[in-house]
Amino acid sequence: MKSPTHAGDGRPRFAHASEAEFARILDFYGVRWEYEPRSFPLRWDARGRAVESFNPDFYLPDLNLYIELTTLKQSLVTKKNRKLRRLRELYPDIHVKIFYGRDYRQLLLKYGIGPAPAAPRTGDSGRRGAPASAARPLVPR
Amino acid sequence: MSESFAAPRPSRGAPPFSTPGDPASDIQEILFSQEQITRRVGELGAAITRDYAGRAPLFVSVLKGAVFFLTDLTRALRLPVEIDFMAITSYGRARAQSGVVRLIKDLDVEITGRNVVLVEDIIDTGLTAGYLLRLLQARSPASLRICTLLDRPYRRILETLDIAYRGFEVPDRFLVGYGLDYRERYRHLPFIGMLKNEVLAAEAQPDAALAADADA
Numbered sequence: 001m002k003s004p005t006h007a008g009d010g011r012p013r014f015a016h017a018s019e020a021e022f023a024r025i026l027d028f029y030g031v032r033w034e035y036e037p038r039s040f041p042l043r044w045d046a047r048g049r050a051v052e053s054f055n056p057d058f059y060l061p062d063l064n065l066y067i068e069l070t071t072l073k074q075s076l077v078t079k080k081n082r083k084l085r086r087l088r089e090l091y092p093d094i095h096v097k098i099f100y101g102r103d104y105r106q107l108l109l110k111y112g113i114g115p116a117p118a119a120p121r122t123g124d125s126g127r128r129g130a131p132a133s134a135a136r137p138l139v140p141r
Numbered sequence: 142m143s144e145s146f147a148a149p150r151p152s153r154g155a156p157p158f159s160t161p162g163d164p165a166s167d168i169q170e171i172l173f174s175q176e177q178i179t180r181r182v183g184e185l186g187a188a189i190t191r192d193y194a195g196r197a198p199l200f201v202s203v204l205k206g207a208v209f210f211l212t213d214l215t216r217a218l219r220l221p222v223e224i225d226f227m228a229i230t231s232y233g234r235a236r237a238q239s240g241v242v243r244l245i246k247d248l249d250v251e252i253t254g255r256n257v258v259l260v261e262d263i264i265d266t267g268l269t270a271g272y273l274l275r276l277l278q279a280r281s282p283a284s285l286r287i288c289t290l291l292d293r294p295y296r297r298i299l300e301t302l303d304i305a306y307r308g309f310e311v312p313d314r315f316l317v318g319y320g321l322d323y324r325e326r327y328r329h330l331p332f333i334g335m336l337k338n339e340v341l342a343a344e345a346q347p348d349a350a351l352a353a354d355a356d357a
Contacts, residue, residue, distance in 0.1 A: 028232045028242050029268040031298070063299065095300075102313065103296050107266065109315055109323075109341065111233030 012036070018069055018104060019057055021113075026060070034059045038066075040094070042086045054083045056096055066096040069104055164327055168317070168334040173309060175331040178290075178319060181308045182210070185288065186217025188306060189258070197221040198256040201248065203273065204228040205328065206262035209320040210290045210308075214260060225250050227273070242272055257282040262320045263291040263311070267299030274302075291316070291333070315341065 012035035014020040019035070026033045037059045041050035056066035070080050077100065084098060099107075173181075189198075197220065202211040204226050215222050228246035257277060264270050270287060277285055288306035295313050317323050318330035327336070 025232055025268070028240065029272050030241060031268065031271075060298070063301070065298065065300065067298070097298065097300075099296070106313055106315055107296060110265070111231065113233060 016069075021108065022058065022067070022069060022099075022104075025107075026058070031060055032062055034061065040087055040091055042083060042090065052083070054087045064095060066094060068096060068098045070098060070100055073101075165330060167327070167337055167340045168330070168332075169337040171332045171334040172311065172314070172316060173319075173333040178308075178331075178333065179213070182213045182290070183217050185306050185308060186214055186219075189214075189288065190217075190219045193220055193256065196256050197223070198258050199250065199252060200224045200258050200260050201252070201277065202226055202260040203269075204246065206320045206322065207260050207290070209328070210262055211260045214288070223250065229269070229272070242269075244276065252277060252280050252282045254281070254283050256284045257286075258305075259285065259287050261287065261289040263293060263316070264289045264302065264304065264307075265293045265296055267297050267302040270302055271299040290319070291321075 011023070014023065014035065023033060023035065036055050036057060039050075039053045039055045041053045043050070043052040045051050056068045058067040058069075059065070060067065068080070068084070070077060080098070084096065087094065087096060200211060200215055200222055202208065202224070205228075208226075211224060215224055225248045226246065227244060227248055230240070230243045230245055232242070259270070259273055259277065261270055264287070270289075274285065274287070286305035287303065289304055290308040291311045292304060292307040292309070293311050293313065314335050315323070316333050317327035317336055318333045320328050321333065322328045323336060323340075
């Protein structure tokens with residue numbers, strides 16, 4: 001069980017502003033949440049010590065759902081997707097939802113929140129109609 | 142009894158009738174034309190008419206996004222119906238106060254013992270619909286079902302949400318028109334489309350803290 005550090009107001013010390021924003025959205029809709037409450041070991045060394053683990057950002061106890069917010073930085077997304085696959089293999093009863101950067105940005109855009117978008121990346125050209133903002137690293141609709 | 146409909150191929154290009162200065166000229170692509178919406182709303186109306194035969198359901202909607210859908214949907218019904226509206230605070234506006242969602246306009250009618258259909262424009266995370274369902278369920282209606290024009294299941298957080306009637310399943314894109322707005326504009330467009338990138342770029346409120354957050 002992981003025990004996140006807390007800010008002075010009793011809330012967890014979020015690693016990223018996007019996580020703090022997401023927590024505010026959950027609070028707004030009255031959804032109870034826990035921040036990084038659990039670490040799931042994915043690989044172990046010969047001595048049985050965990051050498052790789054997955055720590056979902058949020059757990060929503062009333063929905064029995066873990067939420068992971070991630071980025072559009074492809075190297076990190078690929079790594080996280082691999083860990084997610086491993087997690088599902090090892091812990092098939094755990095429900096995890098991953099929000100990629102684009103998903104989260106679209107979610108915040110709904111509320112008029114978001115950074116000024118950049119031009120679309122070449123690699124995103126197949127995403128017909130996606131706002132240019134979707135091609136930037138992270139931020140939330 | 143779930144009514145669903147796959148998204149048709151979107152029409153390429155900007156609306157043919159758009160002119161400079163016309164809000165429609167801000168649309169990059171039409172996802173659902175007026176004709177497609179009309180046809181699908183008629184199908185939903187027929188399904189609801191069949192399911193509620195002999196009853197007089199109350200259609201409840203939340204201001205303002207679902208107003209266009211509600212009015213067209215109820216006109217497609219062959220039932221004695223009533224309509225009523227609620228309004229709630231939106232996260233975007235309440236964000237600065239770190240508050241919780243609040244009812245700012247309640248229903249005018251009692252729903253206890255009534256057959257209620259909650260009409261939504263779009264269900265995304267399901268958080269708003271979940272809040273409304275809790276609110277309405279506490280008033281002991283005889284039945285309570287959801288009818289949404291658009292369903293975007295990809296970002297669903299409230300995965301247990303039971304949607305009885307859905308118009309179209311939509312991709313993870315920012316949509317406007319037919320009630321859907323961006324900063325209170327574009328609701329009146331008769332179709333549903335995607336805004337041009339440059340419109341979002343010009344008008345999104347930059348949030349420096351979030352913009353710097355590249356590795357969450």
